[in-house]
Amino acid sequence: MKSNNLPLIEAIQQHQRNRPVSFHVPGHKNGTVFHHTIHKDFQSVLPYDVTELSGLDDLHAPTGAILEAQQAAARFYQAKETFFLVGGSTVGNLAMVYGMFRRGDQVFVQRNSHKSIFHALQIAGLTAILLTPDFDDESGLAVGISKQTLQKALNMYPRTKGLLITYPNYFGVSIDVQPLIALAKQQNLHVLVDEAHGAHFCLGQSFPPSTLQLGADVVVQSAHKMLPALTMSSFLHISHKLNDHFRHNIKEALSMFQSSSPSYLLMASLDGARAYAESLSKRELNLILAGVQAVKEELSTIKQFRILNWDDRYLSDPLKVTIRTTTSLTGFELQEIFSKNNIYPELADDKHVLFIFGLGENRLDKEAVELIRQSLHGYEVRNEELGMNAPKVEMDVKQLEVSANECRQLPKRRIPLEEACGFVAAEAIIPYPPGVPIILPGERIDRNTLAQIMKLIEAGATFQVERQLEDVLVIDSEDENG
Numbered sequence: 001m002k003s004n005n006l007p008l009i010e011a012i013q014q015h016q017r018n019r020p021v022s023f024h025v026p027g028h029k030n031g032t033v034f035h036h037t038i039h040k041d042f043q044s045v046l047p048y049d050v051t052e053l054s055g056l057d058d059l060h061a062p063t064g065a066i067l068e069a070q071q072a073a074a075r076f077y078q079a080k081e082t083f084f085l086v087g088g089s090t091v092g093n094l095a096m097v098y099g100m101f102r103r104g105d106q107v108f109v110q111r112n113s114h115k116s117i118f119h120a121l122q123i124a125g126l127t128a129i130l131l132t133p134d135f136d137d138e139s140g141l142a143v144g145i146s147k148q149t150l151q152k153a154l155n156m157y158p159r160t161k162g163l164l165i166t167y168p169n170y171f172g173v174s175i176d177v178q179p180l181i182a183l184a185k186q187q188n189l190h191v192l193v194d195e196a197h198g199a200h201f202c203l204g205q206s207f208p209p210s211t212l213q214l215g216a217d218v219v220v221q222s223a224h225k226m227l228p229a230l231t232m233s234s235f236l237h238i239s240h241k242l243n244d245h246f247r248h249n250i251k252e253a254l255s256m257f258q259s260s261s262p263s264y265l266l267m268a269s270l271d272g273a274r275a276y277a278e279s280l281s282k283r284e285l286n287l288i289l290a291g292v293q294a295v296k297e298e299l300s301t302i303k304q305f306r307i308l309n310w311d312d313r314y315l316s317d318p319l320k321v322t323i324r325t326t327t328s329l330t331g332f333e334l335q336e337i338f339s340k341n342n343i344y345p346e347l348a349d350d351k352h353v354l355f356i357f358g359l360g361e362n363r364l365d366k367e368a369v370e371l372i373r374q375s376l377h378g379y380e381v382r383n384e385e386l387g388m389n390a391p392k393v394e395m396d397v398k399q400l401e402v403s404a405n406e407c408r409q410l411p412k413r414r415i416p417l418e419e420a421c422g423f424v425a426a427e428a429i430i431p432y433p434p435g436v437p438i439i440l441p442g443e444r445i446d447r448n449t450l451a452q453i454m455k456l457i458e459a460g461a462t463f464q465v466e467r468q469l470e471d472v473l474v475i476d477s478e479d480e481n482g
């Protein structure tokens with residue numbers, strides 16, 4: 001046990017020991033007033049849901065327990081400074097992009113970024129140059145931007161100010177991004193990383209490195225995804241090289257985008273999640289990973305799917321296990337079969353199901369595996385076409401036809417999706433999860449993208465729209481010839 005240092009949690013516990021009388025918000029009055037059906041269930045956590053009382057500090061101007069908790073996190077992550085986020089990596093992405101650039105700046109953006117990155121570009125009024133990531137041939141999954149793509153983009157757009165990347169992908173996999181970051185820094189680009197899935201990478205051992213150690217300037221991580229933290233609690237780290245001007249702008253952006261009443265429950269969970277990760281010994285980590293391995297071995301006895309093995313071209317997170325259907329079932333249908341047997345994977349796509357393991361005991365009962373085996377028994381295993389799965393991409397470096405902000409001003413109309421090839425989209429099309437837009441507002445819809453959407457609809461993907469995805473909003477003045 002390396003760390004028992006829990007500044008914020010201890011401050012809240014101390015406050016409760018004093019048997020405080022609440023004449024303040026929140027209205028549940030330290031958990032004494034609550035709906036009877038859930039009162040008992042919530043009772044033990046409600047006392048942590050406090051507010052900016054004396055001794056409990058203030059996230060927007062921290063000088064006490066919150067500052068100490070953030071400093072403990074910064075030490076653990078080897079950051080110059082760490083900010084607690086109560087609105088997920090979403091708010092971190094908004095604040096880092098808004099804080100690091102000026103309206104009108106041009107930035108390189110990984111095409112398969114999370115929607116929050118594109119929203120940030122829109123809010124900050126930036127021009128996006130979209131860089132297509134490389135794809136793994138076998139799985140078809142995006143694995144990061146190559147140095148070659150960045151070099152090409154730099155030749156085409158030499159006045160660009162920054163590079164926004166996602167590392168790793170949702171499946172915990174990436175190419176080595178060190179050469180990419182090194183090139184970007186050589187060219188004086190600000191490197192901003194959406195590391196939502198990598199809050200545990202600082203544990204070293206068999207985990208990939210954090211980009212904070214690879215030269216990135218600002219890194220955002222969803223603690224709630226891979227660490228034991230409450231949903232939405234996240235970190236924004238700034239590197240030792242970042243100067244005070246940018247630090248100030250990011251801090252200002254956080255005070256605009258984060259609630260003025262940040263949840264102490266979430267902040268306490270960040271304090272606890274960091275301390276938990278810090279306390280893990282090598283032996284404990286080995287046991288955790290041995291648990292994952294044992295589950296993988298159990299699952300691999302079922303022939304109706306296979307576990308993807310990432311070769312040494314890639315860095316991969318051992319807590320993420322991707323299984324690929326080997327039958328006529330889509331990934332979505334396979335996920336449904338797991339769920340019906342009370343096993344809930346993180347997500348699916350047309351071919352895969354993703355399992356995410358935790359930093360604790362990882363196990364799957366033999367009976368559960370048997371139930372899955374029986375549910376899949378009738379499905380015939382097919383011969384797979386290997387190495388043919390990367391999507392076709394027309395342009396690896398491209399600018400949007402119209403910025404998302406311009407889009408809002410232009411006349412629009414709805415047209416059937418199958419007729420949309422050649423039109424400029426006026427809305428995003430986002431399968432969720434993972435929340436990565438397939439179409440961005442202002443992007444011309446091409447044949448390959450349309451085919452990709454149709455394939456996802458057919459396979460049963462869910463999209464973040466309030467209706468069936470049958471039509472799409474496009475810019476009105478456009479026709480098929482552009």
Ligand SMILES: Cc1ncc(COP(=O)(O)O)c(C=O)c1O
Binds near residue numbers: 091170196232
């Ligand atoms: C790559 C990536 N970035 C950002 C986010 C947003 O994170 P949060 O849910 O913490 O706001 C997600 C969420 O899934 C994500 O996958």
